[in-house]
Amino acid sequence: MRTILVVDDDSSMRFLFKVLFESAGFEVVEAHHGANALERLRDIRPDLVVTDLMMPVMDGRELIAALRSDPETASIPVIATSAQLANASHAADAVVMKPFDPNKLLETARSLSGGGG
Numbered sequence: 001m002r003t004i005l006v007v008d009d010d011s012s013m014r015f016l017f018k019v020l021f022e023s024a025g026f027e028v029v030e031a032h033h034g035a036n037a038l039e040r041l042r043d044i045r046p047d048l049v050v051t052d053l054m055m056p057v058m059d060g061r062e063l064i065a066a067l068r069s070d071p072e073t074a075s076i077p078v079i080a081t082s083a084q085l086a087n088a089s090h091a092a093d094a095v096v097m098k099p100f101d102p103n104k105l106l107e108t109a110r111s112l113s114g115g116g117g
Contacts, residue, residue, distance in 0.1 A: 007051040034058030077112035
């Protein structure tokens, strides 16, 4: 089973991602900001990270930079989500604009994570 780390400060968005990905057979681990995600990465090695870009404490750009700078996590694919095109991150492997098409998000997640749940 593929594991996705979902990082978003909005609990309703985390719930939506969790329901969507679990219904497609993924295991979902949640974090509420980038620093929390880095803490979670001590215990898990997800196949994919889905992160919002605008969050308190540590935003998505900072999280992606931290992932890319660590040899242990540099190869984990990242999907960045954002409600504003101006916030789109070029360091992510893919960017999905909010509101998103659930089928396209799942297709991207499956592609980047090596298959699916």
